[in-house]
Amino acid sequence: xxxxxxxxxxxxxxxxxxxxxxxxxxxxxxxxSTYDMTNRCNIRCEGCYYFNGDKQFAVENxxxxxxxxxxxxxxxxxxxxVVLAGAEPSLVPELCRICYETIDLGAIxxxxxxxxxxxxxxxxxxxxxxxxxxSLEIRKAKDMLVHQMANYRDDPRAVFVYTFTPVNxxxxxxxxxxxxxxxxKITFNMFSSPVGYTGPLRHTAETLGHTRDTMSQLLQEYxxxxxxxxxxxxxxxxAKGLHDVYGCSYPRMNPSTDIGLGRSFRQYxxxxxxxxDASCCVPDTDCADCRHYAAxxxxxxxxxxxxxxxxxxxxxxxxxxxxxxxxxxxxxxKGNNLCDYAxxxxxxxx
Amino acid sequence: MENDIxxxxxxxxxxxxxxxxxxxxxxxxxxxxxxLVDEVGIDSMDLATIALVIRDEYGIRxxxxxxxxxxxxxxxxxYITDKLSSKE
Numbered sequence: 001x002x003x004x005x006x007x008x009x010x011x012x013x014x015x016x017x018x019x020x021x022x023x024x025x026x027x028x029x030x031x032x033s034t035y036d037m038t039n040r041c042n043i044r045c046e047g048c049y050y051f052n053g054d055k056q057f058a059v060e061n062x063x064x065x066x067x068x069x070x071x072x073x074x075x076x077x078x079x080x081x082v083v084l085a086g087a088e089p090s091l092v093p094e095l096c097r098i099c100y101e102t103i104d105l106g107a108i109x110x111x112x113x114x115x116x117x118x119x120x121x122x123x124x125x126x127x128x129x130x131x132x133x134x135s136l137e138i139r140k141a142k143d144m145l146v147h148q149m150a151n152y153r154d155d156p157r158a159v160f161v162y163t164f165t166p167v168n169x170x171x172x173x174x175x176x177x178x179x180x181x182x183x184x185k186i187t188f189n190m191f192s193s194p195v196g197y198t199g200p201l202r203h204t205a206e207t208l209g210h211t212r213d214t215m216s217q218l219l220q221e222y223x224x225x226x227x228x229x230x231x232x233x234x235x236x237x238x239a240k241g242l243h244d245v246y247g248c249s250y251p252r253m254n255p256s257t258d259i260g261l262g263r264s265f266r267q268y269x270x271x272x273x274x275x276x277d278a279s280c281c282v283p284d285t286d287c288a289d290c291r292h293y294a295a296x297x298x299x300x301x302x303x304x305x306x307x308x309x310x311x312x313x314x315x316x317x318x319x320x321x322x323x324x325x326x327x328x329x330x331x332x333x334k335g336n337n338l339c340d341y342a343x344x345x346x347x348x349x350x
Numbered sequence: 351m352e353n354d355i356x357x358x359x360x361x362x363x364x365x366x367x368x369x370x371x372x373x374x375x376x377x378x379x380x381x382x383x384x385x386l387v388d389e390v391g392i393d394s395m396d397l398a399t400i401a402l403v404i405r406d407e408y409g410i411r412x413x414x415x416x417x418x419x420x421x422x423x424x425x426x427x428x429y430i431t432d433k434l435s436s437k438e
Contacts, residue, residue, distance in 0.1 A: 008402040028395040078391075247414075249394075258418030259387050260394030305398045305414055 004310070011314050016338060024321045027329065030105070032261075032298065033074060034083040036270040037095055041087040042113055045129065045139040047165075047201045050086035052194035053284035058269040067095050070272050071102035078264060081328075082106035083294070084122070086270075090114040096122070107328050109161075112148035113141065123330055124157040128175055128186075130168030138165075145175065149182050159227065159327055160184055161293065165191040166200065166207040169214050176218050180225040187227045187327045188215055190236050190291035194284050202289065205239060212237040216342075227326050229319035229337045234345065235300050241290045242299050245345050249302045250280035250295070253287055261298060297324040306346045316343040358427040365403050366423065370396060382424040400426075408434060 012018045039060050041050070050056060061067070074082070082103050089096050090110045099106065100120045108116060112126035126148050129135055135144040152158035160179055162172055172188075179186050190211070193202045203211070215233045219226050238245050243253055254262040266274045267283055278284075282292045300320050307317035315338040326334035363380035366372070370392065386392045392400075394417060401412040404426075410433040412420070420426045 007406045009406050025395075025399070028393070028399075031393065256418050258421070259397065260417075263387070264393075302394060302398075303414070304395065305401055305412075308402050 006310050008308050011308060011311050014311065017311065017315060017318065020318045020322060020335060020338060023335070024318060024325060027325055027332070030081045030329075031079050031264050032081045032083060033079045033264070033266045033268070034085055035099070035268045036086040037084050037089040038087050038091050039270050040091060041111070042091065043111055043139050043141045045111075047138075047191060047194065047197060047199065048087075049192075049194055049282050049284055052197075053278075055086070055269045055278070055283060058271040058273070060270045061272050062092065062095070064094060064098055066272060067098045068102065070268070071099050074266075075103050079103060080105060082122075083109065085109040088114075090116050093117050093120065096120050105329060111139075111141075111144075112151055113144070115151035118155070118157075121330055122157065123159060123328055124152065124155070125159055125161045125327075126152060128160050128162045129165065131171040131174050134168050134171060138167075145178060149179070149184060152184070154183065157330065158184065160186040161189050162186055163189040163191050164203075164207075164211045164214075166203055169207065169210050172214055172218060176222055176225060180222050184225070185227055186222075186225055187293065187323070188232070188236070189293040192241075192282065192292045192295075193286045193289040195286045197286065203291075208237045208239065227323055227334055229316075229323045230339055230342050231316035231320045232296070232323055234316075234342050235296055235320065236291045236293065238291070238345070241288050242292070242295050243287045243290060246299045246303050248280070248287065248290070248295065248299050250298065251276045252278060252280040252283070260302060293327075296320075297328060300324075303346075309346055312339065312343055313346055315339040354431050355424075355427050358430050359423055361407075362400075362404070362423045362426050362430070365400055365407075366390070366392070369399050369403060380423060382427070383422050385421055386423070387421065404430065410434065410437070 012021050036055060039056060039058055082099055084096055084099060089108045093116060097120050100122060107123040107125055109125045116124055129138055132143055132145050135141055162175060176186055191201045212233055219228050249261045251262050251265055256262040268274045282294060301324055307313045319337045319339050322334055325332040359382050360377040363377040367375060384390055397417050405411060408430055420429060
């Protein structure tokens with residue numbers, strides 16, 4: 001079958017596409033790095049990425065001056081977006097504030113049990129791993145959603161990140177409804193096995209399919225609550241992981257230091273040291289099983305050129321980037337999805 | 351051949367100026383050997399955008415794996431002329 005070759009100028013000539021393209025390209029200046037803030041957490045979850053590998057043994061640096069100096073140096077080398085993650089940033093709000101005062105765009109990944117002060121104006125990603133009964137079993141924490149929702153009621157920073165595992169797929173409906181009823185926003189993540197993990201949370205072909213169907217239904221039923229797109233579903237529930245489909249651009253899988261993430265991205269441990277060979281958004285994840293939402297936000301976004309092959313793929317890509325920006329950037333509002341059906345990734349052989 | 355490269359160099363400079371909305375520089379004054387990453391501050395998404403405009407205009411694909419090599423306007427112009435001549 002003959003395939004039509006489209007010019008990029010023709011693809012973006014369609015007014016809604018052009019408008020979305022102009023909207024998202026204003027954020028091409030974002031340059032990300034991530035920072036572990038503590039080696040402590042107030043809960044312990046099965047499959048937690050932080051308590052795998054060597055980084056959990058890093059000695060915590062709690063010196064505000066050292067953090068201030070680091071962030072100033074990061075800004076100097078061109079970092080414009082910070083992700084404050086493991087093990088639990090809410091335990092050190094004074095350090096989060098220092099980061100915010102130096103680089104004012106960013107996101108914090110938290111379990112949401114302890115509220116992060118309102119003056120720290122980063123996006124807050126609150127992790128949800130199922131309903132409260134499942135959280136009690138897997139995270140050993142009581143009434144998590146109740147506490148999380150109370151801590152972030154009417155807070156424009158907050159986005160709940162629901163991590164689909166094989167054992168909580170059907171609970172996503174209950175959790176989404178609860179969050180919708182309380183005016184919260186939710187996006188989706190996929191459990192991605194840490195290196196060597198062989199436990200029950202690793203996805204299978206069957207659970208990927210079940211997750212895909214559930215995400216699609218929730219996206220359609222709760223469009224005001226769910227920040228996601230059909231192409232997000234395709235990318236994150238694919239039988240292959242993100243690296244195999246798109247080619248991961250984080251340093252851990254990308255030897256090039258010339259341009260992009262391979263050049264600028266660093267993952268700092270809580271002792272403020274970093275190691276290029278270990279650097280990616282979720283260190284110690286098994287790359288073959290990586291479907292992590294944070295990884296996709298960079299990896300899929302970076303593959304603009306290959307999605308600009310035809311209008312359908314480019315719309316799907318724009319939906320993905322629009323979702324990523326709405327989840328990660330304060331003040332960015334998601335538009336309606338341009339593509340209301342699933343599109344296969346470019347050059348996909350599955 | 352050298353004429354082609356000079357012409358292409360000016361056009362690539364113009365594309366970069368337009369896409370990056372650079373001020374106080376023209377295609378003629380854009381230094382073709384400036385390092386686009388270190389000295390102009392472009393990143394992978396900017397380069398992908400420029401690659402798409404080049405694809406439209408010259409009908410050639412720039413492989414994503416080639417991005418790291420395209421460090422200056424002159425190198426991009428040479429890359430394009432080489433690709434075009436290999437198509438002939």
